[in-house]
Amino acid sequence: MTTHTDCELLDRDDALAFARERFALPAGVIYLDGNSLGALPVHTAARLADAVTQQWGTGLIRSWNTAGWVNLPQQVGSKIAALLGAGEDEVVAADSTSINIFKLLAGALKLAATASKRRVILSERGNFPTDLYIAQGLNEFLGGGYELRLVDGNIADAFDDSIAVALITQVDYRTGHLHDMAKLNAIAKQAGTRIVWDLSHSAGAVPVALNADGAELAVGCGYKYLNGGPGAPAFIYLAKKLQSDFATPLAGWFGHAAPFAFDGKYRPAPGIERMQCGTPSVLAMLALQSGLETFDGVSMDDLRRKSLSLSDLFWKLMDEYCGQYGFACVSPRERAHRGSQLSFAHPQAYAIMQALIERGVIGDFRQPNLLRFGFTPLYLRHVDMFDAVTILRDVMTTEAWADPRFQQRNQVT
Amino acid sequence: MTTHTDCELLDRDDALAFARERFALPAGVIYLDGNSLGALPVHTAARLADAVTQQWGTGLIRSWNTAGWVNLPQQVGSKIAALLGAGEDEVVAADSTSINIFKLLAGALKLAATASKRRVILSERGNFPTDLYIAQGLNEFLGGGYELRLVDGNIADAFDDSIAVALITQVDYRTGHLHDMAKLNAIAKQAGTRIVWDLSHSAGAVPVALNADGAELAVGCGYKYLNGGPGAPAFIYLAKKLQSDFATPLAGWFGHAAPFAFDGKYRPAPGIERMQCGTPSVLAMLALQSGLETFDGVSMDDLRRKSLSLSDLFWKLMDEYCGQYGFACVSPRERAHRGSQLSFAHPQAYAIMQALIERGVIGDFRQPNLLRFGFTPLYLRHVDMFDAVTILRDVMTTEAWADPRFQQRNQVT
Numbered sequence: 001m002t003t004h005t006d007c008e009l010l011d012r013d014d015a016l017a018f019a020r021e022r023f024a025l026p027a028g029v030i031y032l033d034g035n036s037l038g039a040l041p042v043h044t045a046a047r048l049a050d051a052v053t054q055q056w057g058t059g060l061i062r063s064w065n066t067a068g069w070v071n072l073p074q075q076v077g078s079k080i081a082a083l084l085g086a087g088e089d090e091v092v093a094a095d096s097t098s099i100n101i102f103k104l105l106a107g108a109l110k111l112a113a114t115a116s117k118r119r120v121i122l123s124e125r126g127n128f129p130t131d132l133y134i135a136q137g138l139n140e141f142l143g144g145g146y147e148l149r150l151v152d153g154n155i156a157d158a159f160d161d162s163i164a165v166a167l168i169t170q171v172d173y174r175t176g177h178l179h180d181m182a183k184l185n186a187i188a189k190q191a192g193t194r195i196v197w198d199l200s201h202s203a204g205a206v207p208v209a210l211n212a213d214g215a216e217l218a219v220g221c222g223y224k225y226l227n228g229g230p231g232a233p234a235f236i237y238l239a240k241k242l243q244s245d246f247a248t249p250l251a252g253w254f255g256h257a258a259p260f261a262f263d264g265k266y267r268p269a270p271g272i273e274r275m276q277c278g279t280p281s282v283l284a285m286l287a288l289q290s291g292l293e294t295f296d297g298v299s300m301d302d303l304r305r306k307s308l309s310l311s312d313l314f315w316k317l318m319d320e321y322c323g324q325y326g327f328a329c330v331s332p333r334e335r336a337h338r339g340s341q342l343s344f345a346h347p348q349a350y351a352i353m354q355a356l357i358e359r360g361v362i363g364d365f366r367q368p369n370l371l372r373f374g375f376t377p378l379y380l381r382h383v384d385m386f387d388a389v390t391i392l393r394d395v396m397t398t399e400a401w402a403d404p405r406f407q408q409r410n411q412v413t
Numbered sequence: 414m415t416t417h418t419d420c421e422l423l424d425r426d427d428a429l430a431f432a433r434e435r436f437a438l439p440a441g442v443i444y445l446d447g448n449s450l451g452a453l454p455v456h457t458a459a460r461l462a463d464a465v466t467q468q469w470g471t472g473l474i475r476s477w478n479t480a481g482w483v484n485l486p487q488q489v490g491s492k493i494a495a496l497l498g499a500g501e502d503e504v505v506a507a508d509s510t511s512i513n514i515f516k517l518l519a520g521a522l523k524l525a526a527t528a529s530k531r532r533v534i535l536s537e538r539g540n541f542p543t544d545l546y547i548a549q550g551l552n553e554f555l556g557g558g559y560e561l562r563l564v565d566g567n568i569a570d571a572f573d574d575s576i577a578v579a580l581i582t583q584v585d586y587r588t589g590h591l592h593d594m595a596k597l598n599a600i601a602k603q604a605g606t607r608i609v610w611d612l613s614h615s616a617g618a619v620p621v622a623l624n625a626d627g628a629e630l631a632v633g634c635g636y637k638y639l640n641g642g643p644g645a646p647a648f649i650y651l652a653k654k655l656q657s658d659f660a661t662p663l664a665g666w667f668g669h670a671a672p673f674a675f676d677g678k679y680r681p682a683p684g685i686e687r688m689q690c691g692t693p694s695v696l697a698m699l700a701l702q703s704g705l706e707t708f709d710g711v712s713m714d715d716l717r718r719k720s721l722s723l724s725d726l727f728w729k730l731m732d733e734y735c736g737q738y739g740f741a742c743v744s745p746r747e748r749a750h751r752g753s754q755l756s757f758a759h760p761q762a763y764a765i766m767q768a769l770i771e772r773g774v775i776g777d778f779r780q781p782n783l784l785r786f787g788f789t790p791l792y793l794r795h796v797d798m799f800d801a802v803t804i805l806r807d808v809m810t811t812e813a814w815a816d817p818r819f820q821q822r823n824q825v826t
Contacts, residue, residue: 024470026470026471037474039470048461052461052642053437061777102662132679134664136678231698247553262779265545283642283643283694283697
């Protein structure tokens with residue numbers, strides 16, 4: 001059996017141990033939900049307080065220039081680009097993930113339409129719902145002429161010459177399955193189509209190499225592993241070579257080549273700036289910028305090593321301490337296919353997660369029967385894995401409803 | 414000549430004098446740009462600090478429920494509805510003004526398309542650029558089958574049976590001209606079409622009666638008169654009777670009837686919630702909520718009376734103290750057609766505004782030759798009008814370049 005001391009030893013060798021101090025973590029909590037909402041960085045409160053009282057309160061409208069508000073979407077985008085293997089002028093922070101998916105899907109369909117009569121939007125049935133909703137809304141808006149084709153099996157086998165665009169989330173939000181981006185991009189290219197990548201569960205969680213892996217279009221979330229705060233701005237990546245020809249229907253003034261010239265005619269900015277739409281939320285941008293600084297000096301290889309070390313350990317501890325309670329891991333055993341999370345199916349998943357949260361171990365319940373645990377390499381320790389799993393064991397041994405004999409009548413609806 | 418004492422007397426009778434203390438205004442500044450970015454409310458800094466350290470830092474993911482984050486867009490929307498003569502379930506805070514215009518234009522075109530073959534989107538050539546850009550982007554995306562018809566004269570005369578939808582900003586961002594909403598809605602109805610109202614320069618600035626005046630569709634800005642902070646969330650109004658049939662192409666998960674059921678199929682929420690798209694920025698929503706509290710207990714009739722008293726006075730002082738310097742007011746003399754701002758044309762407008770700002774009088778320069786002054790009734794005093802105009806007189810008398818003989822060679826490009 002793995003002991004607490006074994007875990008302490010692993011923490012002693014942790015190349016990222018220094019990063020934990022960059023977060024203001026509450027006492028008595030083991031936070032395994034950074035994949036839903038990243039923890040608060042220590043500098044964010046002061047950063048925002050200054051932005052509110054000095055930049056807004058005293059600087060007022062002048063701060064758009066004097067405090068550099070107008071450049072925040074590009075600056076924050078550049079910082080995200082560095083985490084994703086993208087050029088600094090290929091990413092901008094803007095809007096929400098949902099809206100950015102709409103921009104890219106719409107633009108990609110337009111590019112495809114000029115070249116062919118392809119009428120299929122390809123995705124996975126298990127993709128995150130908002131991705132599928134946006135594709136549905138877009139298709140209905142265009143008169144329903146596209147087919148949203150959802151595959152259950154291996155999406156790599158579904159590329160053919162009917163595909164106008166594919167929408168793929170790199171790390172599955174439930175199972176944590178990690179797609180091989182380079183391979184799928186090559187297959188898509190071979191099939192004459194493009195992939196819109198959703199990096200919501202991979203940005204800041206696993207090494208991403210957008211340029212090297214041939215990605216052209218991607219979006220992602222600012223409030224998960226990037227620690228940007230609740231509902232933080234999302235980001236959008238558009239490969240340099242596509243920028244001058246890419247059109248989004250969301251042609252707002254912040255995407256204009258000269259927003260403050262107040263021209264009556266829309267003329268998109270030459271570069272990545274064109275992917276913006278309306279006025280960005282300055283306070284939210286500054287919180288995201290502060291969140292991104294928690295990655296300063298962090299090697300993505302170290303991050304990946306730590307992430308896998310945590311998930312390997314968690315899984316091993318689950319086998320050792322909770323093996324008899326009927327948890328079935330639905331995440332990939334193979335490391336190359338694993339994101340930075342593990343999910344376990346259990347018929348009592350909802351009630352068990354509630355009991356864990358009451359005891360300070362915060363994970364997620366996901367429909368229909370999953371306990372989801374996210375491993376944020378910047379602030380989690382190996383001892384946290386030990387404590388979380390042994391607390392879970394305590395739940396299973398002390399809560400009457402967790403006893404299989406009681407499950408029938410206490411079924412959570 | 415009107416004296417400082419005259420202005421002090423007007424302030425003594427000001428029914429809204431109490432509201433100035435609700436703002437943290439910097440010393441030495443007369444802020445006539447609340448129509449561009451509202452001033453900082455005194456409670457916002459503490460509200461945000463608590464949201465960051467307690468709700469996010471300590472509550473973490475739990476705060477979506479325990480701190481009520483998930484209901485913020487509706488709660489903030491209800492508070493805005495109360496300022497606009499709308500039902501509390503007819504407004505939601507979401508996204509940016511640009512994106513909300515897209516939602517409403519797209520949905521209105523779809524409604525129109527089911528009823529007729531109307532192919533014209535009607536607007537004013539002087540409408541705020543992003544409104545026109547969004548209409549252009551939408552039309553191009555739909556294949557260019559619509560005509561964006563921009564009128565220079567009276568838009569009331571441009572309604573006929575070719576109009577699919579009209580997009581009208583109630584208060585013009587440059588001149589401050591205020592449209593008669595009830596009259597235009599009646600004309601639109603008579604012509605069998607609808608108006609999407611942009612209330613960016615009217616919400617919180619003039620009384621708006623959406624229900625009583627027959628408005629069905631409206632958007633507006635959270636960071637101007639509503640004091641929500643730089644880039645604050647915008648809002649969207651959809652009349653109750655349209656809600657169940659109205660579809661937006663931006664079908665994100667926060668507009669779903671059950672966002673956390675993770676259904677694969679989009680099913681819009683029954684009410685105003687369907688106008689949301691992605692995850693809202695919680696910090697930005699809380700700042701906007703705090704901004705809206707500056708209107709607590711404020712009668713919109715008092716607000717209008719104060720607004721007109723300020724602009725009447727400013728205009729009079731301009732005539733008295735700056736009459737000889739070539740300023741030409743481009744705003745409506747008639748009070749019924751005037752928003753809460755005045756704009757003055759001057760060949761040296763840009764340089765003059767820079768000089769004013771250096772002296773602590775903050776207004777806006779707007780292309781091509783306008784000095785724009787916004788009058789926020791909640792925090793401006795009549796003495797501020799006096800001080801601003803006399804400082805402007807000082808600029809005109811002391812700056813060499815302001816002398817007409819120097820204008821030729823100091824022309825601002």
